[in-house]
Amino acid sequence: MQRIGVFVCHCGSNIAATVDVKKVAEMALLEPGVVHAEDYQYMCSEAGQAKIQAAIKEKNLTGIVVCSCSPRMHENTFRSAAEKAGLNPYMVEIANIREHCSWIHKNVEEATEKAVILARAAIAKVNLNAPLKPGESLVTKRALVIGGGIAGIQTALDIADAGYEVDIVEKTPSIGGRMSQLDKTFPTLDCSACILTPKMVEAAAHEKITIYTYSEVEKVSGFVGDFTVDIRKKARFVDAGKCTGCGVCQEKCPSKKSLSEFNRGLNTRSAIYTPFAQAIPNVPVIDTEACIKMKTGKCGICSKVCQAGAIDYEQKDEILTQKYGAIVVATGFDTIKLDNYDEYAYNQSKDVITSLELERVMNAAGPTKGHLERLSDGKHPKEMVFIQCVGSRCSDGRGKSYCSKICCMYTAKHAMLIRDKYPDVNVTVFYIDVRTPGKNFDEFYRRAVEDYGVNYIKGQVGKVIPQPDGKLLVQGVDLLDNKQILKEADMVVLATAIEPNPDVRKIATMLTASIDTNNFLTESHAKLRPVESPTAGVFLSGVCQGPKDIPETVAQAGAAAVKAIGLLAKDKLMTNPCTAKADELMCNGCSTCANVCPYGAITYEEKEVNDHGIRETRRIAVVNSALCQGCGACTVTCPSGAMDLQGFSNRQIIAEVDAICR
Amino acid sequence: MKYSYYPGCTLKNKAKDLDAYARASAKALGFELEEVEDWQCCGGVYPLGTDEIASKLSSVRTLNAAKEKGQDLVTLCSACHHVVKRVNDDMKNVEDIRTRANNYMELSEPYAGETEVLHFLEVLRDRVGFDKLKEKVVNPLTGKKIGAYYGCLLLRPGKILGFDNPENPTIIEDFIRAIGATPVVYPYRNECCGGYISLKEKDMAKNMCDKIVDSAEGFGAQMLITACPLCMYNLNKSTEGKIPVVYFTELLAEALGVKEEVEI
Numbered sequence: 053m054q055r056i057g058v059f060v061c062h063c064g065s066n067i068a069a070t071v072d073v074k075k076v077a078e079m080a081l082l083e084p085g086v087v088h089a090e091d092y093q094y095m096c097s098e099a100g101q102a103k104i105q106a107a108i109k110e111k112n113l114t115g116i117v118v119c120s121c122s123p124r125m126h127e128n129t130f131r132s133a134a135e136k137a138g139l140n141p142y143m144v145e146i147a148n149i150r151e152h153c154s155w156i157h158k159n160v161e162e163a164t165e166k167a168v169i170l171a172r173a174a175i176a177k178v179n180l181n182a183p184l185k186p187g188e189s190l191v192t193k194r195a196l197v198i199g200g201g202i203a204g205i206q207t208a209l210d211i212a213d214a215g216y217e218v219d220i221v222e223k224t225p226s227i228g229g230r231m232s233q234l235d236k237t238f239p240t241l242d243c244s245a246c247i248l249t250p251k252m253v254e255a256a257a258h259e260k261i262t263i264y265t266y267s268e269v270e271k272v273s274g275f276v277g278d279f280t281v282d283i284r285k286k287a288r289f290v291d292a293g294k295c296t297g298c299g300v301c302q303e304k305c306p307s308k309k310s311l312s313e314f315n316r317g318l319n320t321r322s323a324i325y326t327p328f329a330q331a332i333p334n335v336p337v338i339d340t341e342a343c344i345k346m347k348t349g350k351c352g353i354c355s356k357v358c359q360a361g362a363i364d365y366e367q368k369d370e371i372l373t374q375k376y377g378a379i380v381v382a383t384g385f386d387t388i389k390l391d392n393y394d395e396y397a398y399n400q401s402k403d404v405i406t407s408l409e410l411e412r413v414m415n416a417a418g419p420t421k422g423h424l425e426r427l428s429d430g431k432h433p434k435e436m437v438f439i440q441c442v443g444s445r446c447s448d449g450r451g452k453s454y455c456s457k458i459c460c461m462y463t464a465k466h467a468m469l470i471r472d473k474y475p476d477v478n479v480t481v482f483y484i485d486v487r488t489p490g491k492n493f494d495e496f497y498r499r500a501v502e503d504y505g506v507n508y509i510k511g512q513v514g515k516v517i518p519q520p521d522g523k524l525l526v527q528g529v530d531l532l533d534n535k536q537i538l539k540e541a542d543m544v545v546l547a548t549a550i551e552p553n554p555d556v557r558k559i560a561t562m563l564t565a566s567i568d569t570n571n572f573l574t575e576s577h578a579k580l581r582p583v584e585s586p587t588a589g590v591f592l593s594g595v596c597q598g599p600k601d602i603p604e605t606v607a608q609a610g611a612a613a614v615k616a617i618g619l620l621a622k623d624k625l626m627t628n629p630c631t632a633k634a635d636e637l638m639c640n641g642c643s644t645c646a647n648v649c650p651y652g653a654i655t656y657e658e659k660e661v662n663d664h665g666i667r668e669t670r671r672i673a674v675v676n677s678a679l680c681q682g683c684g685a686c687t688v689t690c691p692s693g694a695m696d697l698q699g700f701s702n703r704q705i706i707a708e709v710d711a712i713c714r
Numbered sequence: 715m716k717y718s719y720y721p722g723c724t725l726k727n728k729a730k731d732l733d734a735y736a737r738a739s740a741k742a743l744g745f746e747l748e749e750v751e752d753w754q755c756c757g758g759v760y761p762l763g764t765d766e767i768a769s770k771l772s773s774v775r776t777l778n779a780a781k782e783k784g785q786d787l788v789t790l791c792s793a794c795h796h797v798v799k800r801v802n803d804d805m806k807n808v809e810d811i812r813t814r815a816n817n818y819m820e821l822s823e824p825y826a827g828e829t830e831v832l833h834f835l836e837v838l839r840d841r842v843g844f845d846k847l848k849e850k851v852v853n854p855l856t857g858k859k860i861g862a863y864y865g866c867l868l869l870r871p872g873k874i875l876g877f878d879n880p881e882n883p884t885i886i887e888d889f890i891r892a893i894g895a896t897p898v899v900y901p902y903r904n905e906c907c908g909g910y911i912s913l914k915e916k917d918m919a920k921n922m923c924d925k926i927v928d929s930a931e932g933f934g935a936q937m938l939i940t941a942c943p944l945c946m947y948n949l950n951k952s953t954e955g956k957i958p959v960v961y962f963t964e965l966l967a968e969a970l971g972v973k974e975e976v977e978i
Binding site for chain 1: 879881882899901902929932933934
């Protein structure tokens with residue numbers, strides 16, 4: 053028989069205001085096995101933990117129940133407190149009487165009754181608990197960073213500087229990401245390339261960092277500390293070892309009509325290309341859909357002009373298998389497609405562009421060599437209108453419900469830069485709200501209004517109307533003046549909402565990391581564990597977790613690196629002992645459990661068993677406890693009831709249900 | 715193929731041509747429009763009062779008549795299409811309206827939005843097919859530059875009317891191409907003509923129509939086509955005959971070579 057202690061927490065007034073905690077303790081004493089019960093204001097505090105430890109020692113407790121907040125919050129706190137007092141940590145159970153009870157009920161009598169029942173269930177479970185011992189697993193001292201934008205580069209640099217090997221896997225032909233497409237950065241207006249490219253170079257030169265560009269993660273298996281990852285290195289058709297990056301192949305390539313991804317489709321590139329001049333690595337790739345040689349077999353000019361003999365039309369994709377201890381996701385974002393916003397005439401007029409396209413237009417290496425001009429006729433604009441929140445903060449389902457967070461600042465930046473460089477251009481910004489929290493951010497926006505004379509109008513735009521003469525008519529509303537506005541413009545810039553890189557769904561599935569309804573990766577705790585995925589060993593860096601500007605991204609990238617370093621610094625990890633186990637006598641080897649196991653933890657063995665004196669060889673399920681995550685899918689699937697989960701056995705769960713229904 | 719057909723009041727007097735050309739064209743294209751018996755006026759405007767039942771019943775009767783015949787219901791006038799289609803959506807999806815309408819109607823079997831409502835243009839696109847239509851054209855309107863005027867009712871609200879993108883529609887442009895002419899895309903083609911406001915504030919309606927016509931002309935349209943009698947009325951007031959405004963069915967009949975057979 054167990055000797056159980058029950059500890060009821062007030063959580064200040066969080067629990068005590070709605071639940072009669074004294075009554076819960078009194079009622080708990082009536083339960084079988086309970087020899088001690090008390091309540092206290094904050095059980096998680098040092099004094100509260102001391103009370104638990106004292107009771108364990110004085111009353112010789114073999115198990116305890118803490119009636120408090122969610123086990124996600126303090127299960128570990130109470131387990132380690134119990135362990136210090138000599139109790140096996142798996143003899144601790146939590147009855148969640150806060151999130152599941154006091155916070156969601158108003159009536160004290162009913163809430164108290166429910167708290168008593170929840171305590172009773174936990175007591176019933178502890179009565180059947182057995183001490184468990186965690187196993188150990190080794191940590192591979194190498195990290196994988198998925199995505200080579202500023203988030204991925206910063207995370208990789210920080211991990212590498214701590215002395216660990218890091219691999220960056222980047223889908224496109226170069227690292228650099230979205231930041232490499234930006235012209236200037238707010239709020240200091242320094243040139244984006246000037247601060248990014250040194251970091252790209254540093255990452256490429258770092259002895260601990262290996263960069264795989266034009267590569268994708270194809271398969272992930274294993275678990276925290278011991279992931280095995282297949283990386284597909286897509287064929288570049290250029291031998292990186294031989295290529296000198298001279299660029300002659302790109303000059304001579306006769307197929308020059310592919311839209312440049314880097315310049316957002318505003319101009320064209322050759323079939324063999326590096327996305328931009330500062331690309332790292334400076335090794336081109338051949339776009340097989342545009343390459344004449346690949347399509348018709350005739351051409352081969354690049355191969356003829358290449359002095360280094362680096363062109364290899366026969367190159368094949370390669371699969372590289374590598375082991376990692378930690379994985380950081382830094383897959384970034386893209387702007388949304390504007391097909392749902394035809395009223396802004398983006399698809400109808402070349403002079404309606406997105407803000408990211410304007411970055412390329414303003415950039416000296418962009419399609420207009422940095423000259424502000426209309427893309428339809430190359431004329432210099434006199435009137436520019438910016439429309440904010442295109443697809444952000446949307447309640448009608450056409451766009452995104454969230455605020456994209458960066459648009460107010462970059463729109464102010466664009467407006468200011470244009471007014472500074474071209475004082476003859478009038479700039480009008482339509483906004484819903486101007487949101488500029490952040491260091492020196494609001495001052496920046498005020499400068500645009502007060503010093504640069506940017507005309508901010510609170511109100512939305514209903515329609516952008518292309519005119520027969522090529523001008524645009526912007527039909528909107530001025531809410532502060534309560535009147536309709538019809539404004540002629542030469543160019544319209546749409547502050548288009550951002551969304552996570554569409555590939556993130558695929559990657560999240562491979563990592564069993566969860567994503568929210570907007571495809572942002574979910575953090576383990578919104579406030580307290582913002583850079584960790586709920587999947588152990590997977591960390592989040594940059595916009596894949598939520599909209600962020602560059603300073604925030606870099607800060608979060610560093611935080612993700614620290615978490616990864618903390619993991620890599622350990623030689624061994626404790627494994628969760630709550631894993632599945634098959635009863636050899638009941639298992640009939642049917643494979644049902646192996647089919648449902650999401651972790652591939654179940655295999656089969658031919659094993660000799662002694663079934664009540666009958667010796668025979670049977671096919672029996674064997675669980676690899678290092679791979680098993682204790683999800684319980686096999687236990688509910690097993691037709692013969694042979695599978696059971698340690699710490700959550702069928703008997704324990706039925707005992708809990710019985711206690712609740714009693 | 716036989717469809718139930720709801721012409722609506724205007725097509726029986728002011729817009730007889732819209733109706734007559736459609737019937738003749740349907741025959742040429744191999745489908746039949748069977749007029750619903752004892753149909754009543756749709757009311758002309760979809761009632762926005764959420765507790766309003768009476769003015770929806772006429773649409774429900776028509777919809778139910780089509781259901782009893784096991785036919786899809788075809789409409790032609792933009793306003794009728796708008797009202798009938800939205801009432802059908804209510805009967806399908808709004809339990810309160812469905813219950814109360816059925817309580818009043820006392821049908822042998824309750825009506826719950828089973829009938830499919832198709833605009834004549836949808837029949838051309840989705841049932842006949844613009845490719846097939848093109849094959850049947852005997853007098854292609856080659857060289858004619860035509861602006862499609864959609865107006866506001868035909869496509870909105872987009873989720874319910876659901877047959878084209880209300881902000882950048884293509885169905886009438888595709889129709890224009892099918893009859894051999896050249897569509898002129900202009901930004902005001904889905905803006906409101908003023909509708910019934912022309913009864914009360916002529917200047918405002920004129921103002922709205924002028925924008926539409928100027929924009930269409932500016933982009934090179936020599937003619938406007940529409941599916942809505944009220945749009946036609948308002949636009950004609952504005953153009954004062956400068957450029958013709960005709961029903962799309964008239965051009966259809968012309969292209970199919972059946973225009974001369976029609977007596978109005």
